[in-house]
Amino acid sequence: MDDLLLVLVVAVALGFDYVNGFHDAANSIATVVSTRVLSPRAAVIWAAFFNFAAFLVFGDAVAATIANDVVVQDVLSIGMIFAGLVGAIIWNLITFVFGLPTSSSHALVGGMAGAAVAKAGFGVLIADGLRKIGVFIVLSPLIGLAMGLLLTLLIFWVFHRTRSTERLNQGFRIGQLFSAAAFSLGHGANDAQKTMGIILALLIASGHARAGDSTPLWVVLSAHTAIGLGTLSGGWRIVKTMGSKITRLQPVGGVAAETGAAVTLFATSAAGIPVSTTHTITGAIVGVGAARRLSAVRWGVAGRVVWAWILTIPGAFVISWLTFLIVDLFS
Amino acid sequence: MDRRAVFFFGAAIVCLVLVPLSNGYAWVSATVAGVYALLGVGSWLDARSHRRL
Numbered sequence: 001m002d003d004l005l006l007v008l009v010v011a012v013a014l015g016f017d018y019v020n021g022f023h024d025a026a027n028s029i030a031t032v033v034s035t036r037v038l039s040p041r042a043a044v045i046w047a048a049f050f051n052f053a054a055f056l057v058f059g060d061a062v063a064a065t066i067a068n069d070v071v072v073q074d075v076l077s078i079g080m081i082f083a084g085l086v087g088a089i090i091w092n093l094i095t096f097v098f099g100l101p102t103s104s105s106h107a108l109v110g111g112m113a114g115a116a117v118a119k120a121g122f123g124v125l126i127a128d129g130l131r132k133i134g135v136f137i138v139l140s141p142l143i144g145l146a147m148g149l150l151l152t153l154l155i156f157w158v159f160h161r162t163r164s165t166e167r168l169n170q171g172f173r174i175g176q177l178f179s180a181a182a183f184s185l186g187h188g189a190n191d192a193q194k195t196m197g198i199i200l201a202l203l204i205a206s207g208h209a210r211a212g213d214s215t216p217l218w219v220v221l222s223a224h225t226a227i228g229l230g231t232l233s234g235g236w237r238i239v240k241t242m243g244s245k246i247t248r249l250q251p252v253g254g255v256a257a258e259t260g261a262a263v264t265l266f267a268t269s270a271a272g273i274p275v276s277t278t279h280t281i282t283g284a285i286v287g288v289g290a291a292r293r294l295s296a297v298r299w300g301v302a303g304r305v306v307w308a309w310i311l312t313i314p315g316a317f318v319i320s321w322l323t324f325l326i327v328d329l330f331s
Numbered sequence: 332m333d334r335r336a337v338f339f340f341g342a343a344i345v346c347l348v349l350v351p352l353s354n355g356y357a358w359v360s361a362t363v364a365g366v367y368a369l370l371g372v373g374s375w376l377d378a379r380s381h382r383r384l
Contacts, residue, residue: 150366273356
């Protein structure tokens, strides 16, 4: 019975990962599609491939943080993790309806914390781990913003002799292929690892793994496959691009934003810090707009990101808390 | 004062506030704060030079 439950909750975790890829596909392909470097079909295949390939480049440091540094190991149980996942999924659905650009990662952390507290009280939260995650909730978009802005300035400084902006953009259309690939790689690395962390926590809770174990290969492959498939199916439906929502992006800006966000995601993934890929690319796009002038940025979108910062962890926390109480009634 | 400079100085202050909370990553918060402070100064000087032209 326990094994059946385990398989069911692993499937829910992979479903969460698939939806993450589906939802975030636009971040990866927005600029290459809007500048017609690739067709939407080619762009989603390109992004999905690099989402999947991320497992070859990055380890499992983020997965280890999710599995070991959010709540103490003793409190982990299949029911608790299920409640955490359900809370995160419900929160994502609610915010999707209201158009808040929330982070699945923050929802997952809030959900895990809420379910754990419902089970055993606030003492089970690991303050150091949560503080690290909390600090980077704020830092990652700010780092993305600074990177996007500085890369834009650097590109214009290096190519200042090129008189025609049109010619410069023509050259950067090819560059976008690489920057989009880099961002998709970073997205796959950071986001798929969060699901890997949840599945690792499930394996620890059910006695199939011990604390400190590395992530089994089947978990790594299934998480990256799920996010890759999500991207493959999601890019089709999302027509409005991140680029045009925040500021009008030319190929030069697209390369700067995607490269800046990719570097941020590479560094945080290597350091084992779960961050929001959406917030990081949003910050980088704002940075590109701010390199021209602040009025080039549509601050409404950036403002909604701040609201998402504030609301996501408490929101997912409360929903998971309640979900655990219901799960506990039936167990 | 130039709005962009105000924004950058604000971001620098936010990062500075995070330094004591950042444990092993205090250097990241401090570096990002420094970058935003420099961007703030640069943006302010840029706006000032435009006003003089």
